[in-house]
Amino acid sequence: MENPEKPRGGRPRAFDPDAALDAAMHLFWEHGYEATSLAMLREAMGLTPPQIYNAFTDKETLFRKALTRYHETEIGFALEALSAPVSTPEAIRRLLMGAAEAYTRLGKPGGCLFVSGALAASPQAQAIADELRTYRKANEAAIAQRLAKGRAVGDLPETLCVEGFAKYLAGVMNGMSIQARDGASVDELRALAQTALAALPAEGQNQGA
Amino acid sequence: MENPEKPRGGRPRAFDPDAALDAAMHLFWEHGYEATSLAMLREAMGLTPPQIYNAFTDKETLFRKALTRYHETEIGFALEALSAPVSTPEAIRRLLMGAAEAYTRLGKPGGCLFVSGALAASPQAQAIADELRTYRKANEAAIAQRLAKGRAVGDLPETLCVEGFAKYLAGVMNGMSIQARDGASVDELRALAQTALAALPAEGQNQGA
DNA sequence: GATTTTCCATAGTGATCGATACGAAACCTG
DNA sequence: CAGGTTTCGTATCGATCACTATGGAAAATC
Numbered sequence: 001m002e003n004p005e006k007p008r009g010g011r012p013r014a015f016d017p018d019a020a021l022d023a024a025m026h027l028f029w030e031h032g033y034e035a036t037s038l039a040m041l042r043e044a045m046g047l048t049p050p051q052i053y054n055a056f057t058d059k060e061t062l063f064r065k066a067l068t069r070y071h072e073t074e075i076g077f078a079l080e081a082l083s084a085p086v087s088t089p090e091a092i093r094r095l096l097m098g099a100a101e102a103y104t105r106l107g108k109p110g111g112c113l114f115v116s117g118a119l120a121a122s123p124q125a126q127a128i129a130d131e132l133r134t135y136r137k138a139n140e141a142a143i144a145q146r147l148a149k150g151r152a153v154g155d156l157p158e159t160l161c162v163e164g165f166a167k168y169l170a171g172v173m174n175g176m177s178i179q180a181r182d183g184a185s186v187d188e189l190r191a192l193a194q195t196a197l198a199a200l201p202a203e204g205q206n207q208g209a
Numbered sequence: 210m211e212n213p214e215k216p217r218g219g220r221p222r223a224f225d226p227d228a229a230l231d232a233a234m235h236l237f238w239e240h241g242y243e244a245t246s247l248a249m250l251r252e253a254m255g256l257t258p259p260q261i262y263n264a265f266t267d268k269e270t271l272f273r274k275a276l277t278r279y280h281e282t283e284i285g286f287a288l289e290a291l292s293a294p295v296s297t298p299e300a301i302r303r304l305l306m307g308a309a310e311a312y313t314r315l316g317k318p319g320g321c322l323f324v325s326g327a328l329a330a331s332p333q334a335q336a337i338a339d340e341l342r343t344y345r346k347a348n349e350a351a352i353a354q355r356l357a358k359g360r361a362v363g364d365l366p367e368t369l370c371v372e373g374f375a376k377y378l379a380g381v382m383n384g385m386s387i388q389a390r391d392g393a394s395v396d397e398l399r400a401l402a403q404t405a406l407a408a409l410p411a412e413g414q415n416q417g418a
Numbered sequence: 419g420a421t422t423t424t425c426c427a428t429a430g431t432g433a434t435c436g437a438t439a440c441g442a443a444a445c446c447t448g
Numbered sequence: 449c450a451g452g453t454t455t456c457g458t459a460t461c462g463a464t465c466a467c468t469a470t471g472g473a474a475a476a477t478c
Contacts (some may be wrong), residue, residue, distance in 0.1 A: 010454025
């Protein structure tokens with residue numbers, strides 16, 4: 001997604017921007033936006049402040065790029081689950097089970113960056129908190145869209161409130177993120193997801209693919 | 210719970226410590242521990258720094274006292290629901306519905322302080338994050354205890370995994386806290402809670418009080 | 419009323435925050 | 449090689465952080 005060709009010559013970079021962004025992402029993921037200081041970023045990224053600012057403008061831009069990278073590299077399970085050619089219950093099952101795994105990966109911080117990044121923030125960082133909320137709302141909206149499609153196809157009862165059930169599922173995912181941060185294992189999160197799936201209305205089985 | 214009698218005389222306080230603590234609690238609730246600066250506390254509490262430090266030792270102690278106060282004044286619904294002489298499903302219903310209301314009170318920050326206070330933290334504030342996790346775990350343990358009692362009485366099937374289901378319910382509550390912070394209304398949270406209750410195993414009805 | 423004790427208000431502590439000025443070094447184009 | 453451009457490393461910048469030293473004011477104790 002980035003410019004493959006910079007405009008012109010000059011002294012070349014002495015570091016890999018993607019690797020540096022990756023290190024920053026993990027640090028933000030672990031400690032959140034505001035609690036991650038430039039000194040910590042400097043050490044984790046292996047860069048000097050001018051290198052960071054030259055490549056990423058400022059801390060806020062760096063965080064936003066980390067969010068994009070997180071979305072592209074760590075959260076693929078969500079789009080996969082919701083767009084897979086399977087029944088709606090199966091899609092939801094994949095969504096929650098995918099979250100269970102993504103939130104407890106070895107070598108990664110527990111939970112979801114979109115939740116841990118900045119649930120509460122200082123007035124100065126309100127824009128960051130809003131950005132994260134936008135990501136969470138987008139997830140909920142994507143779920144709602146998949147549910148609406150499922151209801152139209154007959155996977156779900158006509159009486160189901162799509163927005164309400166999407167809010168439930170998004171809430172469960174957010175709750176799983178916190179449980180993961182509190183030390184829950186993959187299996188525990190899978191069991192939680194399985195329990196949550198029991199709330200799915202079971203009527204209106206589909207008769208086609 | 211505080212000393213009703215201070216050891217000896219001297220100049221009396223010119224402010225109400227409880228009112229000041231209340232203001233601090235709401236600020237921590239809104240912005241979290243680390244993002245709440247002393248300048249903000251100073252303004253919200255209407256006090257000078259020496260007044261704050263004389264009365265509350267330091268920022269960390271102030272936050273811990275705010276946690277205790279929050280637990281005593283804002284979260285009573287949980288203990289009430291879990292200790293009420295009602296069936297286990299009814300107790301769980303009251304727990305989730307109480308959370309829906311407590312997380313969306315007018316004039317109060319959205320969500321739960323135990324979640325918003327410090328989901329992610331800097332290394333220096335790790336102790337605070339751990340303290341909050343302890344509160345969340347205590348909630349989960351209290352739920353598990355109530356479920357175990359319900360299973361023993363016959364309110365729940367023998368096959369139910371008490372710890373797993375408690376983790377589900379605690380996760381739903383945490384998720385509701387985030388949904389509240391994202392702007393969900395009381396009614397939306399009530400609907401979410403109602404959906405979550407559908408995961409309750411329905412067999413094994415109790416035949417006594 | 420003198421002493422003691424506590425609190426008040428002003429001002430400022432060192433440390434850390436995010437972000438930069440500066441000049442030398444390294445690449446591309448001529 | 450010269451000219452232009454970008455990044456490099458070093459050494460900070462002012463602002464804000466949590467916190468406190470100091471000295472006088474106010475109330476209880478003697």
